[in-house]
Amino acid sequence: MTSSGTPSRFLKSVLQNGVGRYVCQLKRISIIFSKNGPSSLGVRDFIEDGVVDYAKKNPGTVVYVSPQVCSKPKIVAEYLNGNVREEIVASKTSSQVSEVLTLLTNQSGLDVIRIRKPFHTDNPSIQGLWHPFTNRPLVPRTDDKV
Amino acid sequence: MTVRMSAHFTAILFERTSLVDEHFPVKMALMATLRRTWRVLTSRPSVLPPAVSRSQSSVSGHLVPVTSLSRPPWPETRPVPEEEQRRQHAALTSAVNRLIEQDDFGRLFAVVHIAGRQWKVTDEDLILLESHVPAACGERLRLEKVLLVGARDFTLAGRPLLAKELVRVEATVLEKTQSWPKVHMRFWRRHRFRRKRIVVQPQTVLRINSVRLAPALA
Numbered sequence: 154m155t156s157s158g159t160p161s162r163f164l165k166s167v168l169q170n171g172v173g174r175y176v177c178q179l180k181r182i183s184i185i186f187s188k189n190g191p192s193s194l195g196v197r198d199f200i201e202d203g204v205v206d207y208a209k210k211n212p213g214t215v216v217y218v219s220p221q222v223c224s225k226p227k228i229v230a231e232y233l234n235g236n237v238r239e240e241i242v243a244s245k246t247s248s249q250v251s252e253v254l255t256l257l258t259n260q261s262g263l264d265v266i267r268i269r270k271p272f273h274t275d276n277p278s279i280q281g282l283w284h285p286f287t288n289r290p291l292v293p294r295t296d297d298k299v
Numbered sequence: 300m301t302v303r304m305s306a307h308f309t310a311i312l313f314e315r316t317s318l319v320d321e322h323f324p325v326k327m328a329l330m331a332t333l334r335r336t337w338r339v340l341t342s343r344p345s346v347l348p349p350a351v352s353r354s355q356s357s358v359s360g361h362l363v364p365v366t367s368l369s370r371p372p373w374p375e376t377r378p379v380p381e382e383e384q385r386r387q388h389a390a391l392t393s394a395v396n397r398l399i400e401q402d403d404f405g406r407l408f409a410v411v412h413i414a415g416r417q418w419k420v421t422d423e424d425l426i427l428l429e430s431h432v433p434a435a436c437g438e439r440l441r442l443e444k445v446l447l448v449g450a451r452d453f454t455l456a457g458r459p460l461l462a463k464e465l466v467r468v469e470a471t472v473l474e475k476t477q478s479w480p481k482v483h484m485r486f487w488r489r490h491r492f493r494r495k496r497i498v499v500q501p502q503t504v505l506r507i508n509s510v511r512l513a514p515a516l517a
Contacts, residue, residue, distance in 0.1 A: 155376065155482075159479070164425050164427050165425070166425060166473055166504070166506065169423070169472045170472045170473055170506070171508070172506065172508070173472065173507030175436065175437035175471055175472075176300055177311050177437070178474070182316070204366075256475075256476070256477065258436075259436050259475040259476065259509065260452075260474055260475075260476045261474045261476075261504075262472065265476065265477065265479050266479050267479050268427060268478075268479075269424065271427035271429070272418065272424065272425060272426055273424060273425040274405060274421060274424040274425075275423065275424065276421050276422075276423075276424070278408050279405075279407075279408050279421065279449065279450070279451060280449060280451060280454075284326075284329060284332075286332065286333065286335075286336045289336070289340075289372055291339055291340075292335065292339060292340060294338070294339055295341070
């Protein structure tokens with residue numbers, strides 16, 4: 154699997170975010186964990202300590218906490234452009250879970266695939282595109298032909 | 300607020316004469332210009348054929364025929380006396396100052412040095428840095444290392460940087476993600492050597508909000 158074997162996209166933002174004000178792109182976060190399973194220990198600790206502070210710091214994001222019978226606890230993040238990302242947080246500590254949450258919050262919902270160019274402009278040329286006669290000295294005509 | 304050009308960061312000012320007006324439909328303007336310029340360039344003044352020049356004395360004629368490689372392609376410049384040079388610089392500075400005061404320029408672009416690279420940047424464009432930036436998402440940054448600022452009719456080039464009181468480039472941190480998982484594999488055939496590593500790097504996306512010039516130069 155190389156760059157040409159995997160999908161790629163150009164650098165863009167969702168609906169020109171940042172030109173006016175910045176809008177956090179994370180819409181909804183669902184923390185799915187089990188009440189008794191050992192792999193959900195870190196998630197349970199995080200829900201005791203940190204989830205309320207997280208929800209208060211990100212007022213634009215809705216946080217759902219749903220204990221279920223599951224073998225692997227996971228965090229499902231939904232973004233404003235409709236993309237859904239699932240991260241499995243089995244056997245992670247509480248701080249690691251909060252790091253995962255920060256990463257998901259700071260992402261926009263665009264795919265994490267190869268980005269072709271690290272820049273994007275809508276106005277690539279301001280002084281005019283170069284062509285071979287730019288900056289070439291003109292020699293004035295001496296004959297009478299038109 | 301007038302800006303004094305310090306000894307360290309003097310700006311080289313020059314005006315640009317353009318052949319093409321960028322607002323016309325590109326194809327039409329390009330074809331018209333090429334046709335016109337081609338007609339002008341093909342009408343060269345007649346050159347004496349080599350035989351004739353050789354028969355004349357070497358004072359008036361040429362020893363070697365004149366070709367396109369007889370002289371360098373850049374125009375020949377004579378050294379200008381200091382007084383004349385100072386007058387030219389003053390005229391240029393006042394012309395550019397007038398354009399800036401009247402706000403006669405359109406969109407500005409800047410060459411900015413950040414994350415070990417130089418980027419040509421305008422308003423409303425996106426930049427991807429392959430590194431972690433300590434600012435939070437949504438915070439506004441000021442990019443300080445500006446090497447060059449240009450408009451449609453003039454350019455200000457720094458040596459190597461422009462003064463901070465002269466240009467202001469502002470950006471917003473849009474997202475702080477990770478790169479796609481890159482595969483770093485080493486393989487040595489017939490030696491049973493195979494190593495595979497997945498590399499994920501932090502990335503920051505910046506939106507350049509504005510490139511602004513100070514009111515006037517000194």
